[in-house]
Amino acid sequence: MIPEVFAGGNSVIHSIDPRIKVVSALVYSLVIALSNSFIILLSALAISVALVMAAQLDTREVLKRLTVLWGFILLIWMLVPLTYPGATLFRIGPLGFSSPGVFLAAQISLKSTAILLSLMALLATMSIAAMGHALGCLGIPDKLVHLLLITYRYVFVMEQEYQRLIRAMKIRGFKPGTNLHSYQSYAYLVGMLFVHASARADRVSKAMKCRGFTGRFHSLRQFEPDPRNRLFTVFMVFIIILLATVEVWIQTIHS
């Protein structure tokens, strides 16, 4: 149920220092989210596709995630051009599609696809443990990093717990439907999940204290100096500055 499909791999992107990937993913997607001109958005899309290819991700998995997004985008295309006021671009029967609406929907589609692809290439290609460590190095408060790591650790345990409970319900003949009984059963299931979580948290916390937990996780992974890191940083900085400057330049021309 909970996959971590892109984390393993030995492409160039997988071997880059997680800290560099986190920062560049953040800045890169911010630049895309704030850009509006189509030239920039199209080039960002091309760069994101190139990043995904460089990371050698499983094409089918990538497409699977994109379909979820495109379902949302399809809705935007059905709603925004119809509800957005402005000059009508074309009509299908009684429905008029306004040109600023079509324009906006196209922008949203390009932006979100480009950002999603870059996230898959840059963020999903590291383990959460590596990411937690990277976030810690980048000045995110320790407590938040611990919370992230513990949550990650227990998501899988809680999922097994959930599977166990739902199996027990099914064995007892539970058939979900739209009725009060179903909702009650689900509510008890959720309640039980929380109760088990709380009991487990108590044990975990005691066990951690017994082992001398002082508020620090030590990562065994060392970030080794690698010339590819520097190369990748230069590449990303170049791309980001290029996109941002051209975007600002185009916007000043238009205004």
Next chain:
Amino acid sequence: MVFLIPELSKFFRIDMHISEGVLNAPVLISGAALAIAGTAIGLKQMDYDRVAHVGVLSAAFFVASLIHVNVGPSSAHLVLNGMLGLLLGWTAFPAILVALILQSIFFQFGGITTLGVNTILMALPAVICYYAFRKLIHRSPMLAMMGSFACGFVSVLLSALLLGLALVFTEKNFWSLSGLIVAANLPVMIIEGIITVFCVAFLKKVHPEMLNQEIS
């Protein structure tokens, strides 16, 4: 338009996410700033002894929000932010933030630029419901039932309203879209209300200490 509502709600229901690339800079930045403030308060109230507790509950919340329940021919995800608010108070902020980070890594729902806004959408209603209903759920059975229904209902309603607000602040022509989103989530609000009633009653019987914690 009506035929779109079930489909529409399916996409906006996925834990009340806003997708990347929709919002403008002021909304993204104010969302991030508010989320940082809320998370800072939450972290301050969570000492190291409670990190494990909040983490495991946050994991349970993550898993529980993947549960589908049937709504007529369609189905809905549980949101459960009201419930989490009752259990965690302000600490719901870091718990939800972390759950959203994991979701964006595992499933690429939401993203990084929208992380702040999405945290606010989920966590602010959780905290509001905590203050509004934490006392009421310990009153007489009838009041407790109404209180917990309202907690589930209002938390989703507020999330949907905040989502609509974020869209309208981005683009004032998104009014009708925002209205549709709030309308589409009405069934989810009712289901969350019902689920919260049973869940609170269950916890009061099985593990009442979980609801009694005075966190702030």
